[in-house]
Amino acid sequence: MPDAADDILVRLAVARRDFHLEVDLTLPGQGTTAVFGPSGGGKSTLLRAIAGLEPDAEGTLHVAGQTWQDERERLPAHQRATGVVFQHTALLPHLSVDANLRYGWRRTGSPAHVLDAWIQRLDLAPLLARRPDTLSGGERQRVALARALVTQPRWLLLDEPLSALDANRRAEILPYIEAIRRDAGIPVLYVTHSVEEVARLADHLVLLEGGRVTVAGPALDVLNRSDLPMALRDDAGVVMEARVEETDAHGLLTLHTPAGRLHAHGMANASPHASRHATGTRMRVRVQARDVSLALSRHEDSSLLNVLPATLVELAELPGGQVQARLDASGAPLLARISHRSVERLKLSPGMALWAQVKAVALLV
Numbered sequence: 001m002p003d004a005a006d007d008i009l010v011r012l013a014v015a016r017r018d019f020h021l022e023v024d025l026t027l028p029g030q031g032t033t034a035v036f037g038p039s040g041g042g043k044s045t046l047l048r049a050i051a052g053l054e055p056d057a058e059g060t061l062h063v064a065g066q067t068w069q070d071e072r073e074r075l076p077a078h079q080r081a082t083g084v085v086f087q088h089t090a091l092l093p094h095l096s097v098d099a100n101l102r103y104g105w106r107r108t109g110s111p112a113h114v115l116d117a118w119i120q121r122l123d124l125a126p127l128l129a130r131r132p133d134t135l136s137g138g139e140r141q142r143v144a145l146a147r148a149l150v151t152q153p154r155w156l157l158l159d160e161p162l163s164a165l166d167a168n169r170r171a172e173i174l175p176y177i178e179a180i181r182r183d184a185g186i187p188v189l190y191v192t193h194s195v196e197e198v199a200r201l202a203d204h205l206v207l208l209e210g211g212r213v214t215v216a217g218p219a220l221d222v223l224n225r226s227d228l229p230m231a232l233r234d235d236a237g238v239v240m241e242a243r244v245e246e247t248d249a250h251g252l253l254t255l256h257t258p259a260g261r262l263h264a265h266g267m268a269n270a271s272p273h274a275s276r277h278a279t280g281t282r283m284r285v286r287v288q289a290r291d292v293s294l295a296l297s298r299h300e301d302s303s304l305l306n307v308l309p310a311t312l313v314e315l316a317e318l319p320g321g322q323v324q325a326r327l328d329a330s331g332a333p334l335l336a337r338i339s340h341r342s343v344e345r346l347k348l349s350p351g352m353a354l355w356a357q358v359k360a361v362a363l364l365v
């Protein structure tokens, strides 16, 4: 747990004609805090208020032992040591990648090794001479991330940095964001509407709806709660910490998880960060409820590689004739989404011992 002295205090309000943001949060001064919630909930407004980009924001903001805002003073955006990356971050179009990076870096006076380190970590060396309009969307975002980081910010603020990218590009850039989370040594605020990104990146999670925080806490605890609207979404699931035990020649990973041993397929990824599948690597694995089926006995004659013993805890009716089964798999929570007919056919009831089955190809890590 972070030292309380590092904590970030965010007590901010923004009043617009049709929308009021009112947030009172104490956030850990390290790791990634994801801000998640429905469209229009105020996620971007909160990030902008923190960055000093909402002129009407009132309240108090204490970051890394500094007061950025209180009733007496309000630092302008350029005096708040933030690195900000938006969905569409504007790079200076007439400058090369190298000159774009040096532009902000020079003004903050941060040392040359910081610039070099981020160029290397984000694999930007081959792009340095290029102009922004010749870059792909993913490359542009990598440059935007580096440009924010070379200024040595005290807080990295990312506003849906991947949402303009297609799934392949997102998969390519996510390992870089994981590396930033690991190596930057500063807190990251990550605004997103993607459960996938929250599951992969967040240490802490804030749910924001209608301008109010509905839940805040450790990411895995919040993600695995069954009483939140997230648990009813089509992509509901659980997230587990996992460790790679081995990888076979076909890219099938064996993962050690609290629910038992799981096999999963590593996403084809040509980036140098493919080493995230190396033996011993820790990662999160997300098991979606719709990828889990239930059986009364263990089938040895099926293609299913993942068969976990589990106890049925609860059955919840969902709209559309589906049922969500909450399971306990060796102490770890698991969800299965099945049809009502299956509940009747298998005569499922809480307390039953079952086998939870998950296709390995459904688990992309």
Ligand SMILES: Nc1ncnc2c1ncn2[C@@H]1O[C@H](COP(=O)(O)OP(=O)(O)OP(=O)(O)O)[C@@H](O)[C@H]1O
Pocket (backbone or CB within 6 Å): 016, 018, 019, 037, 038, 039, 040, 041, 042, 043, 044, 045, 046, 193
């Ligand atoms: N510049 C603005 N002027 C007036 N209203 C605004 C402005 N920007 C946002 N809003 C409104 O403030 C509310 C919160 O918007 P905000 O962009 O913070 O939500 P969000 O949670 O980030 O949504 P999304 O996920 O769609 O990006 C919305 O009702 C939005 O229409």
